Amino acid sequence: MIFRRGSSSISLSVRWVIGTFTLVVTCGCGQPTTETAANRSAHQGVPTSSIDAAEQHVRANTPDQPASARMLLIRGGTFLMGTNDGMPYEAPAHEVKLESFWIDAHEVTVAEFAQFVAATGFKTEAERFGWSGVFDMKNGKWTRIDGANWRAPEGHGSQTIPNEPVTQVSWNDANEYARWSGKRLPTEAEWEYAARGGLEGKEYSWGDELRPAGKPAANWWQGTFPERNTKEDGFLMRASVKSFKPNGYGLYDMAGNVWEWCADWYADDYYSQSPRENPTGVVSGVERVMRGGSFLCAGNFCTNYRVAGRSHSTPDTGLNNVGFRCAKGV
Ligand SMILES: [Ca+2]
Numbered sequence: 001m002i003f004r005r006g007s008s009s010i011s012l013s014v015r016w017v018i019g020t021f022t023l024v025v026t027c028g029c030g031q032p033t034t035e036t037a038a039n040r041s042a043h044q045g046v047p048t049s050s051i052d053a054a055e056q057h058v059r060a061n062t063p064d065q066p067a068s069a070r071m072l073l074i075r076g077g078t079f080l081m082g083t084n085d086g087m088p089y090e091a092p093a094h095e096v097k098l099e100s101f102w103i104d105a106h107e108v109t110v111a112e113f114a115q116f117v118a119a120t121g122f123k124t125e126a127e128r129f130g131w132s133g134v135f136d137m138k139n140g141k142w143t144r145i146d147g148a149n150w151r152a153p154e155g156h157g158s159q160t161i162p163n164e165p166v167t168q169v170s171w172n173d174a175n176e177y178a179r180w181s182g183k184r185l186p187t188e189a190e191w192e193y194a195a196r197g198g199l200e201g202k203e204y205s206w207g208d209e210l211r212p213a214g215k216p217a218a219n220w221w222q223g224t225f226p227e228r229n230t231k232e233d234g235f236l237m238r239a240s241v242k243s244f245k246p247n248g249y250g251l252y253d254m255a256g257n258v259w260e261w262c263a264d265w266y267a268d269d270y271y272s273q274s275p276r277e278n279p280t281g282v283v284s285g286v287e288r289v290m291r292g293g294s295f296l297c298a299g300n301f302c303t304n305y306r307v308a309g310r311s312h313s314t315p316d317t318g319l320n321n322v323g324f325r326c327a328k329g330v
């Protein structure tokens with residue numbers, strides 16, 4: 001299925017990637033998809049002192065952070081990235097060594113993104129295009145919806161709550177937020193290292209059991225996708241951040257809730273060629289990495305709430321199940 005985004009030639013293609021339902025939105029209208037002069041101007045002079053102050057309350061790799069802590073320090077180390085027991089593009093499992101870095105304890109929320117917009121006047125790509133991709137729960141397919149954007153992720157009349165993860169933000173939009181807040185997007189390797197939470201070779205960010213103690217430990221799709229969602233975890237769609245227990249590093253929703261953009265360009269075969277130390281993805285590409293799965297990931301379908309799960313989409317894609325969190329060097 002292909003649509004075209006923009007006045008006459010914008011493309012939104014829906015396609016199946018083995019085991020993964022990926023909606024790819026490609027801007028074909030010639031509009032700039034990177035930072036505009038107006039946005040650059042809007043970012044000048046924005047203080048980052050609030051971010052610095054928040055970090056002072058943060059301790060390293062402990063799960064008992066106060067609610068006000070925004071970033072956690074992940075101490076560098078070596079880990080086994082990927083898996084040999086999953087999809088071909090998740091292999092080979094390979095050793096990666098990372099420097100220490102900071103990462104947001106939870107997905108960027110609607111309230112946090114609203115602060116960015118209020119300070120800068122930023123317009124997301126979905127707002128500029130006038131539409132975005134929404135998963136039609138009734139018909140079980142991705143659909144172009146006019147008026148869908150971060151304020152109304154499912155289109156006109158839909159709503160958000162302040163503490164849910166912001167969605168309908170493209171990779172380009174996420175980068176603008178990160179730059180404004182004095183942060184950056186995490187690399188894919190940083191994201192997976194953080195998601196594993198200090199565990200080695202586990203299937204999920206909390207261990208090997210999908211339902212530890214008999215209950216879902218994250219916001220994913222229970223039931224048969226896309227026909228039936230039993231809502232065993234309590235949520236049909238997005239959940240407020242911190243609705244489930246954090247992983248061993250104190251990070252919330254590293255599995256499910258919403259997909260999270262990473263800095264890297266995506267390549268199926270990257271793991272067979274990536275450097276051992278601080279990998280940052282292939283040099284160029286057409287799609288950016290997304291990690292963690294979302295409320296749409298189901299056991300009968302993609303299981304991308306697994307810690308090794310990977311997906312990807314073009315940098316101007318906006319969807320109602322894709323958000324992000326930020327990272328920062330030490
Ligand atoms: Ca759910």
Ligand SMILES: [Ca+2]
Pocket residue numbers: 107253254255256257258259260292293
């Ligand atoms: Ca997530």
